[in-house]
Amino acid sequence: MALPISVSACARAATAEEAAYRIDYPLAHARSTRVVAFDEKAEETVRSVAHGPWGQAQFYTTSATGEDLFTLDGERRPMAREIEHSDSVIMVGTNLLDSTAVAEVGMACRARSIMTAGLLLLDAGPLSGNTLSAIRPYARILLVPSDREDLFQLLRAIRA
């Protein structure tokens, strides 16, 4: 078979030299991220990460029903209002997580087409099927198990 040969923009564009001409401009923080801890153990991890160099990320704990969130200063805020202008919610929990709160937040995100990620920590022991069942329907992606570094790296990677 004759080999097709043609002048190709791809051949030039894929070189290191041409890569240097890609438009260089500062990227805005892409994500308006909310990080929610669903139990006390998860809260410890979220608090330890919250002091990082974040742009728009905000960090919360949740009420038992999930209808309210608490800032890490303890201020109560309606959950629906807090996530309204978010484009991603990161749900952090352990085996102790409250499935009612997870479902409430998860359904609110689904109704608003907000991307969700779940991080399950081992801080309260091995993960049970019930814990997985509680968060699975609501987390578009789930890290099992995960740790503080995963949360930090995820937030960094999505420019939170």
Added chain:
Amino acid sequence: MLRPDINDLLTQTGPGTPMGDLFRRYWQPVLHTDELPSDGCPPVRVKILSERLIAVRTPEGEYGLMDEFCAHRGVSMFFGRVENGGIRCPYHGWKYNADGQAVEVPSELNNSEFCKNVKLRSYPLVKVGDILWAYLGDPDKRPPLPTWEFATVPSGQTFTSKRLQESNWLQALEGGIDSSHVTWLHGGGPTGAGLEADPLFAGSKGNQYNKGDLKPFFEVVENDGGLLIGARRNAEEGHYYWRVTPWVLPNFTMVPPRGDHPVHGHFWVPIDDENCWAWSFDYHPTRDLTEAEVSAMEDGAGVHSKNIPGTYRPVANKDNDYLIDREKQKTGELFSGVEGIAIQDSSLQESMGPIVDRTKERLVATDAGIIKARQKLRRAVEALRDHGTEPVGNIPEHQRIRSVAIVLPADQPFVEGIGDGFQAREGVRQTTV
């Protein structure tokens, strides 16, 4: 987004680099056995991990892999004469054995004494399956020989190809981990036409699940040798269809199976920092591949590619815009307009540039598998560099792994539901839907 220093750390694999040191703790596929097809055959140039080497097969059948250049004047030993016991430089007749040791230097009166001090750097080159594997690291740290299932089943059950990918190895690996692109690039987007069009994927029930749920959920699970990346779709009431991709450090991935088709996967091997070999394999754990399957693989179907005869460069490459067919792209017959899974991947991964600037990325939550893999690679590199910690993935327990496709109850952890389905077991069929 990655910091520039981390991007450099993960993408540079030459001698003396931290990631290069990590790679040098593993056996890597280097050549098909048919590239050195017979005793005394011509030598073959090899470039791997930014080292230029020459591979030889002596008339006695001994394999050798050594510095490409003669110690005397730097002549490429590609032009050497393969002779009994080794290879001779045609310039001044210096001869080396398969270990790179000089055994004859004709100009020297005290030939044998002079030879003792002349040795080309060399590495072990061993045949496992239909592949020649090399280990470029510290001899004292050499791991057991490779035990990957695709390389250890009888030869009639396995097929391996390789193609040149003109990008850094990490871009290629990340494609193997990035399950969220499959629905679009390979699945045909909303039409879902792609999978059924390929003879090595067609006809499985899993394809129907794929088409029925275009927005899969993902779970990334820690595994001893790396990660398990599960893509979950709705199946029958109360059940999920799982496709689970294993990644074993640093550069091995498998694709979940479909029906009774052969199982496939990849090694992504750095040639230098701007090129890599995409090794692609198909095997069946319990039966020979059929003539039709092998013919399709040789023709570039499935994960394989149609290469320019006599080379490992794909016919569809960046010099011809990967033969993109805008009409098929428009109609949806080919979602990207590029034919074949391998070239669909390479066209986009090469378009990112030889080493993509990851400081400019805008990752999203569904990229968490890639984020996690980078993190594990970084940890492994730093642990080896700073503490001498042996990396995972270079022992049989981590290499005897399989990808899986399965339907499970909705509340079951996939690791628990799959159980020993992840383990390669002789005479046991793959777990597949």
